[in-house]
Amino acid sequence: MIASLYSAYRRAARADAHRLARPVVSIGNISMGGRGKTPLAAHVARLLAASGERPSILSRGYGREIASDGVTVVSDGQTILRGGRAEPARPNDLAHSGDEPLMLARAVPGAAVLVCDERALAGTLAERAFGCTVHVLDDGFQHHHLHRDVDIVIVADEDLSGRPVPFGRLREPVASLQFADAVILDVGPSFSSGGGAGAKAPAYASAAAPAYALKRSIAPAKDSRPVFALAGIAKPERFFDSLKTAGYNVVGTMGFADHHRYSASDIARIRDAAANAGASAIVTTSKDIVRLEAFAGGAMPFVEIPLDVSVEPADEFRAWLLARVAEALGAEASSDAKAASR
Numbered sequence: 001m002i003a004s005l006y007s008a009y010r011r012a013a014r015a016d017a018h019r020l021a022r023p024v025v026s027i028g029n030i031s032m033g034g035r036g037k038t039p040l041a042a043h044v045a046r047l048l049a050a051s052g053e054r055p056s057i058l059s060r061g062y063g064r065e066i067a068s069d070g071v072t073v074v075s076d077g078q079t080i081l082r083g084g085r086a087e088p089a090r091p092n093d094l095a096h097s098g099d100e101p102l103m104l105a106r107a108v109p110g111a112a113v114l115v116c117d118e119r120a121l122a123g124t125l126a127e128r129a130f131g132c133t134v135h136v137l138d139d140g141f142q143h144h145h146l147h148r149d150v151d152i153v154i155v156a157d158e159d160l161s162g163r164p165v166p167f168g169r170l171r172e173p174v175a176s177l178q179f180a181d182a183v184i185l186d187v188g189p190s191f192s193s194g195g196g197a198g199a200k201a202p203a204y205a206s207a208a209a210p211a212y213a214l215k216r217s218i219a220p221a222k223d224s225r226p227v228f229a230l231a232g233i234a235k236p237e238r239f240f241d242s243l244k245t246a247g248y249n250v251v252g253t254m255g256f257a258d259h260h261r262y263s264a265s266d267i268a269r270i271r272d273a274a275a276n277a278g279a280s281a282i283v284t285t286s287k288d289i290v291r292l293e294a295f296a297g298g299a300m301p302f303v304e305i306p307l308d309v310s311v312e313p314a315d316e317f318r319a320w321l322l323a324r325v326a327e328a329l330g331a332e333a334s335s336d337a338k339a340a341s342r
Contacts, residue, residue: 017147018120021127023134023328025321026148028141030176031162032169034234034258035154035186036214038100038287039309041138042107044152044321048134049110051322056126057104059138061115063259064098071122072096074113075105076130094290099259100138102290107306111136120146134325141180142171149328150321153180154214181324183211184311210320213312218305221247227303228274229253230284232260232291239285243305252277260291267295274300 025044029035041057048055054077061072073081074097094102097115105113112130114122119137123146126132137143141153155177164170177183226249231239236255243250254270256262274282281303284292289304296302311317 017144019147020120020123020135022123022132023149023325024123024137024140024146025134025150025152025325026137026140026143027152027154028137028139028143029154029159030141030170030172030174031156031159032165032171035156036216036309037139037154038104039216039307040152040154040184040214040311041136042104043309043311045104045108045111045136047318047321048136048325049108053134053325054110054112054130054132055108055134055136056112056114056123056130056132057101057108057136057138058119058122058126058140059098059101059104059113059115060117060119061098061101062139063261064101064115065095065261067117068096070116071125072115073125074101074115075111077110077112077132080105094293099287099290103287104138106290107286118145119143133329141176150324151179151181152184153177153182154184154186156186177209180209182317182320183209184214185211187213187215210316212317215310215312216242217308217310218242218246219308221249224249225280226251226278227281227283228270228277228279228300230255230270230282230288230302232256232258232262232288233285234258239307242307243283248283248305251279262291262295264295267292271298271300 025048027037027041027044029037045055045057061067075081080093097105101113101115104111112126112132114126116122119140123135126135137146137148140146140148141151159170160174162168162170162174164173227243229240229243229250229252232255233239236253240250240253240255252273254273256266270282279300281301283303283305286304286306289302292302
């Protein structure tokens with residue numbers, strides 16, 4: 001009964017959603033906490049840009065300190081901006097954009113990055129001001145105000161047996177996966193349901209939804225110098241484990257909550273711990289480095305270790321994604337032609 005009521009709500013919300021002129025590809029999940037949505041959004045935007053599209057990335061800028069009225073343009077696709085004005089990027093840009101949008105603007109050259117609670121407004125601006133031809137909606141599976149042409153949903157093994165809040169950690173029932181156009185299986189150390197080539201979509205996904213595997217890796221260590229690992233993300237231990245797997249000589253770690261705003265006292269404590277552990281550098285994530293730039297300098301440097309995200313099988317996923325976007329573009333062109341002939 002609950003599942004059928006929820007399905008009816010989903011269908012009604014889709015019918016009332018605002019449609020942009022250009023296709024929208026949503027990246028989302030059904031669980032609370034990190035599932036790699038933002039790195040996957042960056043990967044999808046790169047694939048679209050490489051195919052000749054001009055993508056925008058639309059974010060709500062979770063955790064930003066200064067939420068300006070209207071749309072905050074973090075990047076126009078060519079220049080990283082501050083508050084909608086073309087200026088050299090500065091550490092306090094973080095207050096206006098939030099850490100993930102600023103990270104995306106740096107990680108995906110050629111993509112416009114816009115922040116607004118009303119993603120339809122941001123998408124309209126991206127089309128009219130920057131000529132964007134496709135949109136990537138970061139964390140969009142529960143954003144019912146905007147019509148999505150492609151819904152990509154990341155799930156981990158534990159999600160499939162989870163329960164919605166307040167009794168569990170799911171944002172919505174597992175049955176909502178029937179509305180996904182593709183399911184990305186988050187392959188991690190605890191993953192046990194398979195993945196990669198030939199993976200089957202979870203039972204709650206529609207029969208037509210393909211399943212792919214999300215894989216994350218970092219570049220192997222170049223030397224054996226001792227490092228101290230720092231992360232303020234949803235699952236810091238995952239970053240720490242990845243470093244060790246890649247051969248880094250991790251002599252100490254410190255984790256903080258996701259989107260943590262580092263203070264001077266935090267930095268002093270981190271550097272003291274790193275020094276006491278005998279580290280030569282403090283290594284951290286791309287998401288953290290934008291929050292640490294205000295504290296750059298000193299004897300113990302912060303070193304960014306980028307995360308490489310791929311979706312496997314890579315060629316199949318790319319072909320599927322571009323075909324879905326082309327299909328949406330064709331449908332919209334046909335609709336525009338019909339409207340013009342009236």
